[in-house]
Amino acid sequence: MERAHWIETPRTGRLLQQARDTFLTSGDLDPGLVRESIQASWLRSSRLRVDTDNVDPSYLGLEGPTPLALSAAPVLSALADELANESVSIILTDQHGLVLQRTCPDPSLIRQLDKASLSPGFSYAEEQVGTNGIGTTLEAGVPTMVTGSEHFTGPLGGFACAGAPIHHPVTGSLLGVLDLTSSVSHSNALLMFCARSTAQKIEQQLLTRSGAKELALFRDYLAACQHSSSGVIALSGDLVMMNSQAQQRFDPVDQTALLARSRDAAGSSEQVTLVADLPSGLVARLDYRPVFAGSEFAGGVLKIQVQSGLDSTTGTVRSVVPVMPGLAGTSATWQRVCQAVDTSRRNGSWMVLEGEAGVGKIALLRSVNQLRNGSGHFRIMDASECGPGWLDTVAEELSAGVGSLVIRRAHLLDSDSVSALSGLLLEHDQSSGVWVALTMRSEPRNPEVDAQLLPHFSHTVEVPPLRHHLEDMHKLVPHLLGRLNRGNNLSISPSALAQLMRLPWLGNVEQLRRVLLRIAQQRRSGTIDLDDLPGECRATTRRRLTQLESLERDAVVKALVIHRGNKDKAASDLGMSRATIYRKIRDYGINLTI
Template sequence: MGAAHPVRDPIRVSWERSHASQVDVDRPAPVYFDRIDRETTLMRAARPVIDALSAELHNEPVCIILTDAKGVVLDRRGGDPALLRRLDSVDLAPGFQYAESAVGTNGIGTALEVCGPILVDGAEHYNGKLRMFSCAGAPITHPVTGGLLGVLDITTQARNSNSILLSFAKLAARRIHERVVEEANALDHALLSDYYAACRHSGGPVLALGDEVFMMNAYAQARFDAIDQAALIDRTRDARGGTKPQIFLTDLPSGTTARMAYRPTFVGDTLAGGVIQIKEQRLPARGHQVTRFPVVPGTTGTSAVWQHIIQEMLDACSRSEWLIADGEPGAGKLSLLRAVRRHVAPDRRLAVLDPAVTGEDLVAEARAELESGADLIIRRAHLLTGEALDGFTELLQSVRDGATAGEAWVALTLPADRAEIADQLLAFFPRTVEVPPLRHHVEDVPALVRSLLAKAGINGLTFSTATMNQLMRLPWAGNITHLRSVLAAVARRRRSGVVELADLPPECRATTRRQLTAIEALERDAIVDALSTYDGDKKASATALGMSRATIYRKIREYGIVT
């Protein structure tokens, strides 16, 4: 694309990255995100700074722009009408992502790529439409982790550019950083205060968790071994970010049931984190006798957590007690209900109906199944609404009254958050069993792998120790269903032999514990594929992806990619 004069090295390298990303040189194409979180640490810290700066620059032809760490514009202030119209014409507005890979060299995306402040003047922009502007971007980092929070960008028309723009952007970014420090100190102090108070008053195990803080008191470290500690830490994921007190139980690998009471900590209206007090709930001791769990065909897993759930279902089914199985999608609710009921009542037929499949005919089909002497499971019962819900409620009442089906047994499956289930249905089901997500019993992964492969008719595959350990480190957002799909992907590539790390899909070679956006997942997979192609050579991989080495190292750490 060339220029009239030689360009600075940072700009030249940015052009090379832009070219490798196949950025359109004629028209920027930023991605739009319709949801912007306006209550983040960055937004809270930046708001008063940007308010003050926009007031100072009220009559100046410059615009103040704040983005997140992905280059998505969060706020845009100031600027005269002519400048704002020009910014709108290139979609440099809230919600649009000005990443370098999408729009080429620019003050926002390039500052993120080089992890430092930069001024991009007029003709230095890769995209022709952006050359009417000059923009200075300065990154804002977190005071604790050092991670990027976003960019403060000052943009003006190219004819108004001067070197003060960059100094101004750096000053504004520094002010925001200082406010982030102040808030972090206040939030951490409040959380620490509540944590120490809980330690003093409870005399037992206490955990504290914030955005960047995790604490475990000495009593918890002494009372629980490393495996139980890992299970407790993982279970705190369900409380993180919670704004209301809650209590939940978790079965630890040692066989202990832990009662975890979470209470949030606030500074004003801002959540600082929360404190969790733990109490152990043990079954009555039976001498030195080892607990033996019944073998239930169709269930896979020997962890204490999984066996406890099976035992709960067995107890209910043995008494023909109607029950609800709730839990995350793919956790195995339906499979468990089927296996346990057939184990308890092998001579009775079991019918499964799904409102999403059966539709308006569900009540008639359910009645027919019950009258034929079958037991019944309604899958995804939260989808029952309107006339179907009323009709099914009447049917259940007629069964309870003995007018229909006699000794029929009925169960429902629900998602983990069953807030939508009607109270009129809950009245018929005296027990709810929470089926744990796979991340709460990862020690069952090896057995599940063997079982799922056998069910798929794949008998020639084995997994190396390193590969199996990696599978046990993953969060498994889709639970057992997710694991099944991963095994299917592995089997499509290899039908026999030993599965090594390189044989796993890209998503399984990273261990980030947060939920990735679709774009982040694509970026992670691209990095994993490049590293595989170039045998782990990060420099070559970065070059192929159009990234700097600093960026690919940061992405590898951020996504937890195993290299």
């Protein structure tokens, strides 16, 4: 078991500084000197490529007092009185490391804190400033002391920070951190004890403020979530809760509109049904039911049902996004794309789908054709195969008068082919009965295609890369596994899914499909865990690796798995030093849990 923390002396400070310098230059760690929690944080900070020489956290601003800040206020006021003669700063943050409040009686320490931007409105998450008493406490989930050179970023080495997590007394969710910060020279063993006891007092204050009304509202909210697959909102005078279905189904703009409409029912002691016209064009019905704690009004719970949307061109009501056969995804981003493609197919208006390779453009078009045209004719003409007879086949398809025609990878067409295809599209316009769709890359552009082909199409829809709607991985991964492993029960563990969601997926859905296919070929039933993921999925580096680097990364992962995370044995097998394997783990962002 590692020691809770230490008080840095000049000698231990020098040793720790040397250990930090060694890690930053070679990746080597001294487990006898650097605590396990600090080692883990240094590795995370290194993978996140946090600047080791400069402190530059993002300023996110504040939007008024939060429930946490209001509950903590009397506790922090009492603590400030107790520490009035001490050179200690009292800092309260939210669950993301955003500094909500700071109190400090020492002008000299205040200047140091301001210089490090450790002040209200700035984020002190690990991804912003590396190892520190706030961000590392949030990552570890336990009280954490970070002293002097244990900080990943050099300019923070003059501070000693004791952070204690604050949890919701009812739900147990992490709400924020109570952090006590002093200079290293003023640090003492009581900082950690004081931070923990203060966090506990804040949690007790939260429970007191929650009271019977909030608990009643929370119970009804949980019941509504358990018995409904739709979005749920609960609200009272100072509390708003929104379940994950609502957060995934509606983008932030629609969420704001829903909350604003919900306020129209707030305070009512009668059941009410409201209708909300959302900025995205969706129309939602909100069924409101009041909640009581005994005879006292406590708030209300609203169940959300999406009914329909309005066609922006005609003003008529259109149906909501249907279930798209062969596709998976419920995020607002993905749903809007599906809705746009479906509307175009139903109206018979020709369209262009743009996007990176592998995002699912053809899958979208197949799905909407199956939905709206059943087993009707569906033809794909790939521009990469354009040659003698290709344009003749396109002309035959356009003359058929029925079905769907997809011109795939239109950006690959040469000038002559673009001109000829433009003439065919002009001859057979959108009234011909054939629905035509073009797919192409967003970049690089083909000026000839832009100038001659795009004018034939009513509109263009951008299909987003997978990294822009990673929340759909919860649906997409099981969907793909079901298609790749028909007849066998193959699922994925939460930890493995979480690792997949950390990756950039530069090859998009097609890359994910190939990865899952490789896994399914090795494991045909059971649960996919972290150890089952291939090497390319065990790293979180954001750069594209060369083939040689990919092979090296996979070898490192394999050696670590064989030796159950023992880096010395893995390094020996690979013929590299301990320092080198640590550097490889850091550079490739390898995330290994044994």
